Amino acid sequence: MIKLIKSTFFHELQTKKALCAFILKSEQLSIGKKCDEFEKRFAIWQKRKFCVLFNTGSSANLALIQALLNLGVIGKGSKIGFSGITWATNVMPLMQLGLEPIPIDVEVESLNVSPKTLEDSYNKNPFQCLFLTNLLGLSDDILGIKNFCQEKNILLLEDNCESLGSISNNIMLGNFGLASTFSFFVGHHMSAIEGGAVCTNDKDLNRELRMVRSHGWDRHLSKKEQKFLRLKHNISDFEAKYTFFDLAYNLRPTEITGFLGLHQLAFLHKTIKSRESNFNAFLTLLKNSAKFYPLNIKMNCTSNFAMPIICKAEVTKKKCIQLCKKKGIEIRPIVGGVMSDQPFFKKYITKTFYLPNSRLIHKNGFYFANNPELSQKEIKYIISTLSSI
Ligand SMILES: Cc1ncc(COP(=O)(O)O)c(C=O)c1O
Structure with missing residues (x-):
């Protein structure tokens, strides 16, 4: 896993x-x-x-x-x-x-x-x-x-x-x-x-x-x-x-x-560089698949925490969940999703908010690991698994 x-x-x-x-x-x-x-x-x-x-x-x-x-x-x-x-x-x-x-x-x-x-x-x-x-x-x-x-x-x-x-x-x-x-x-x-x-x-x-x-x-x-x-x-x-x-x-x-x-x-500089290079490798997955939304990030250093994937269709996300389970890749929802749709928020604030992009990301998105201990083999495995969708 x-x-x-x-x-x-x-x-x-x-x-x-x-x-x-x-x-x-x-x-x-x-x-x-x-x-x-x-x-x-x-x-x-x-x-x-x-x-x-x-x-x-x-x-x-x-x-x-x-x-x-x-x-x-x-x-x-x-x-x-x-x-x-x-x-x-x-x-x-x-x-x-x-x-x-x-x-x-x-x-x-x-x-x-x-x-x-x-x-x-x-x-x-x-x-x-x-x-x-x-x-x-x-x-x-x-x-x-x-x-x-x-x-x-x-x-x-x-x-x-x-x-x-x-x-x-x-x-x-x-x-x-x-x-x-x-x-x-x-x-x-x-x-x-x-x-x-x-x-x-x-x-x-x-x-x-x-x-x-x-x-x-x-x-x-x-x-x-x-x-x-x-x-x-x-x-x-x-x-x-x-x-x-x-x-x-x-x-x-x-x-x-x-x-x-x-x-x-003492290890921070090194671990950030690994996260950045893993992120750049994962970007090829988005570039080569028409099923996922591209990311457009213009930064000098992307110290990525976990790699997000936003599917264009909800059905693709469902397929990704099944495939990742079968292939042993842990995935989760994108952070806490739309916070104002969470039960604790709605309990106290009844107003509804117009957040179309956030809702799309929550509905069609997930993330998988980016950590400095990922091996090149694991990175390739994740990319090839998700590319097959
Ligand atoms: C954006 C953000 N803020 C705050 C926190 C809370 O940090 P902690 O888990 O150290 O309490 C987290 C935790 O992951 C987070 O992602």
Whole structure:
């Protein structure tokens, strides 16, 4: 079986051995030096000033929205645009925190929001913020999206949980908006078993995220920031230990997350290059078959998460499902499909949205594995199997 995810880590055995040795010699396993070190190194890797490490990518999304509310950058009831196809925990925090989510259709040839779908949606129902998902390591004209947001004064955030390492217009995805989120769950570009992060250049957001991550206290702030807050609220250093300055959660990573993150970061460049070259090989499948929609991706690096196939007819998808089952190729629906058609969304929001492309992708699409451990033999096998449809 060619599974979506082959192993927990890249260089699995070496990583597990290193993890065992690290645990045995560590005095502290709760958040500490390894998390700090990872944050510094990942911020450099992502070319951002700040990185805040979380226990999951979903937590990073939740914390980002909470932090922006705490700072007053967005207000209760604000309208927030999001990608028609994304993951549940991109949208759930918007609903949980009293915002109004507005799905934006995506393009069939990129699976992502484009300046056109953004403008169409905005003209019908304007929003203050766009929480864009960079789906599957791909993007449409994200520079055009950024320009449109600037022109209309829309706050741009990126959910980059599926696109670590992708580059468009010579800029890494995750660096187009105020902040971006990442996931380090098994099977993502870099695994820390579970893990997530927010990257930003904004000092205030960095500070607020550290408080939202950890009970609303100030323990993970700089001395200067602590002094300012304690003076403002007239709190002694003794009382500060248990002072909760704003709404928060406990979404902290452990030292294991930090250690694994650092260990896997060393392989990241290599694994991204493999994903890119596998993706380019899989593109031949789309080019040579009239049964599938072509992809039109204009990026400098496509750090593909999994390979999407959109069939022109629903019957072709049904045939692909049967064939892949028979031939031992694991396939799944394209991410979470149309999020606004999911039961959790419809339970709370009864309005219907016009999302023809997203619905087509959901109805006729599926994806199969792209991971750095795929062999050339497996790549050829997948291509020849699906070409026979
Ligand atoms: C686009 C997107 N956002 C958020 C997440 C959540 O990340 P995690 O599984 O680390 O909570 C995922 C997970 O796959 C995702 O694909």
